[in-house]
Structure formats: C-alpha cells, structure tokens
Amino acid sequence: MSAGYDLYAPGDSWLHRLDPRVKLILTAMAALLVLLWSSLPLLLAALALAHLLLALARYPRGLAIGVWRALAPLLILIVTLWPVFDRRGEPVLLALGPLIVTGEALLRGLATALRIAALSFTLLLWLGTTDQRSLVRSLVRLGLPFSLGMALTIGLRFIPTFAGVYQTVSEAFQARGLTLPPRGLRRLQAMLPILVAALVTALRMSEQLGWTLAARGVGAPVRRTTLRDLAMRPADWLALAAGLAAGLALLWLTLAEGLGRALR
C-alpha cells in the first residue's frame, strides 16, 4: 500500500493479474452502463457487484470504507438537496410555501447518489488493483504518448512529496503562531500563505526535476527500450470477450429495450 495517498492495494488475486487494458476497457463499459441507468434496483445491483468483486480480489476493507467515508458528505448532500430543487413527480410528500418535496424527486436524488457510489466503486475495481506502472503502461499501449504517460506517473508519484511539503510548511507557519480555523472560509484564507509557500517550494523542485529528466536522457533522439511490456494471456482474452459480450448485451437492452431507464 502507498501510505494512503493512492487507492492501490498490492495483491495476487485474479483481478490484480488481469491485464490492465482489459480492466480499463471493462471499467469504461461498466461506467457507461451505470451512467445510463436510473433504476434503483439495477444501480444497487451494480454497487453490490462491485463490492463482491472487491471482496473476491481481497481488497482491504479499510480502504473501501475509506472511500465510503470520502463519498458520504457528497452523497448526503445530493439526497438532501435534490428534492428541494427537483419538484417534478408525485406524490407530494411535503408542501411548505415554495418548498415542495415529491416522492419521485426523492427517489431521483437517491438514484443519483447511488449512481455516483456505483461509478466510484467501479473505478476502484480498476485503480485499486492496478499499480501505477501497469496503469500508465496500459494507457500508453492504448495510444497515449509516452511523454504524457510519464507526466502522469510523475504526477502520481509526487502527490505524497507535495503533501509532505504542504505539511512541513503548514507546521512551520503554525509554530510561528498561525492558527488554522477548523473549517469554512476563514480556514481557506488562513491556508493561503501556506499554499503560496508550498507552491514556491514545488516550483523550485519542478525546476530541478526538469534538469534531472534531461540528465536522464529524456528527449534523446533514440527509441526508448521497454522492460516488462504488457502481454495478453488467454485468461485476459477470455475475460475481455465475456465482459464485452455481457456489457454490449446490457447496452443493447438499455438503449433498445429501455432496461434500467425507469426509477423502479
């Protein structure tokens, strides 16, 4: 695990071993279906399936709970505010002056929250079982230029470093008497000088990083050698074929037959 800065949990499950390109394609297919569906039972089923697959991959329960914790405020906000702004449908459950809450709007809010949760856990199936190197390599093999893939890897790698820089600068400011209010606009205002100082440090680091990259051959007019390239195994082809067949069938049912379009 990477100190809580990313979602990847190392393992040797079938999902970990699955070719990252297959995972990416199937994740995209599942995400498309979840985005098209409004049906509460189907969204619940997708969410349950994602959790079942995570459990089968022995994904740490603590990390999955962490994702739920991170999502909770957003989901609660959606379920609470959606019926306030969406007045369509019946039955009217509450009418207080301009405030009208209908049962249908309440269910639509619930469906939206479920959709976001299902999407998040679908993505977690991919990000939680694919290490950075394979993740970027799969994107490069699917057509992303290497320089962009490298930029993505470096960006991911430096998240903990910049978090550390922010932490150090923040502690230095607090040691000199800066008090950070617990929340709200005043906290944001108090954080501004910390962010500026951390940004200056980050810029200085990025200058040296640029020199390092140049010194390590980036931009050399030769074809880069690749170690440990990705290779599709029969099991990967099988999973891709089965997953795509199921996904395309569901997509056809959704678009042609209206599967999952109704709320209930």
Next chain:
Amino acid sequence: MAQTGPIFRLEGISYRYHGRHSALDQVDLVVEPGEQLVILGANGSGKSTLLKILDGLYRPTSGRLWAFGEEITDVADDPERARWLHRRVGLVFQDPDVQLFSPTVYDDVAFGPLQLGWPEEQVREQVARALRAMEVAHLADRAPYELSGGEKRRVAIATVLAMDPEVVLLDEPTANLDPRTRAALVHLIRGMRDLGKTVILTTHELDIVPGIATRVVVFGDQERRPVASGHPSEILRDTDLLVRTNLIHEHLHWHGELAHTHPHAHDGEHLHEHR
C-alpha cells in the same frame, strides 16, 4: 578510449544569479581523470553553482570551460551537446526527492538506461550493478518516498551510476545524515574509485574529507573562488585557512578562570588547541 587530457578545465568562470548576485568569481580549476576531488566551502561559496555549470545546466556569465577536451561554455544553450555532456557527466542533486520520480526504486534506476535505448540485457545488467554498488538491491521494489534519507541518497546516486557516466558530481551528498549513515555513504562513494569514476563532491563537512578525497579545493565564502588546493591532510592541518574560509570557527569557553579557545567544526571534526 581512456581520457588523456584533463576532464574539466575552467578559465575565469564567473556566474551571477539574475545578472546581479555573484555566486562564482573568476574560477580557475583543472580536474584530472580518476581524481576524487572534494570542493570544500561554507554556505554561499558557490559550490552548488559550480556543479551545475560543470553539468551544463547553467551557462557561465563569463569565462571559458572545457570538458573532455571540447569547449562547453555555451552547452546549456545547445540541447544536443548538453545530452552528450549529460551522458558523460552525472549530477546527483542535494535533494534526492526531486530525482526519484518513478513508482519503484528499480524503475527509477532503470529510467536513464531505458531512455537511452540500450538493449534490454544491458539495462538489466547496468541496473543490477548500480543497485549493488550503492547496496540498495533489497530496496528495488520499494516506492522511493517510503525510503529513509540515507536510502534516498544512495538510490539517487544509483540512478546516475546506472547511466555509466565517466564523471559523477555529488552536491553535498552527506548533508543532514546521521553519523552512521554518513560513514556508510562515504564508504560507498570511495568505492566509486574502483569503478573508474572521476568524482567531484561538494561539502562543508570536514570529517568526510579524508575518507573520500585525493585532492581538496577550498572555496572562499567571500572570494567565491578557490583559495587553496592540495592533499587532504595538508588542507585539514591548515587551521588558519579553515577559520578564514568559515569551515571551522573559534570557540571560547571557560575552565574556572582559564579562557580556553579552540577551532571548532560543527560536523564531527573537533580540532583542539589550548591557548
């Protein structure tokens, strides 16, 4: 082919940051192949700036500079020649965090050789050799940010060694390390001699000098140029020089009514002299 002439020759090199603040002033210096040269200087004496000029990252404000017999004064403005220089001269920065950017130590050490398009077998051999030389093979699968300060320094040096440069420039490699880690690193740096590398290292820590240097050049923090050059033992014995260049300072304390002063360095070396 073995290098016959000097590796570096500097004539009247000066550098000013933003055209104003002088970092180096009229530096003349020759570095011979196979030397383990330690550049001693207090903070602000221009040591790090000199290394960046030697690696072609900064263009000197004035003066002329040769590497491997070719003039490289303007190399910072010429990407193709800069690549040629970087291939032969590797720089290890003071902050290892900025040099380690891959998901694992192995990937980081392999990055340079892969980028140069070397055959796969050669890359694997070179990476294994560099990891072994810096005694970090057991860290190959770890993420760089999970390592301790000393481990990061060793991995950062390995990333440069893997590209098999003829010259390794090390900018204060032992700064902020505990004594045991520092001693281990000094031992590993000394081992680069066996790999046939020319090493140029900057520091203000006197205690690491005897373990590494075949020659010492002292930079004055006021002059911002070399003020002395010689064998390590000769330089370290010259207390007046070390005091004048701010590498040690006079420390005064009292034993009853007896005033006691002695030269004092803060990084281990503690030279006593009763007066």
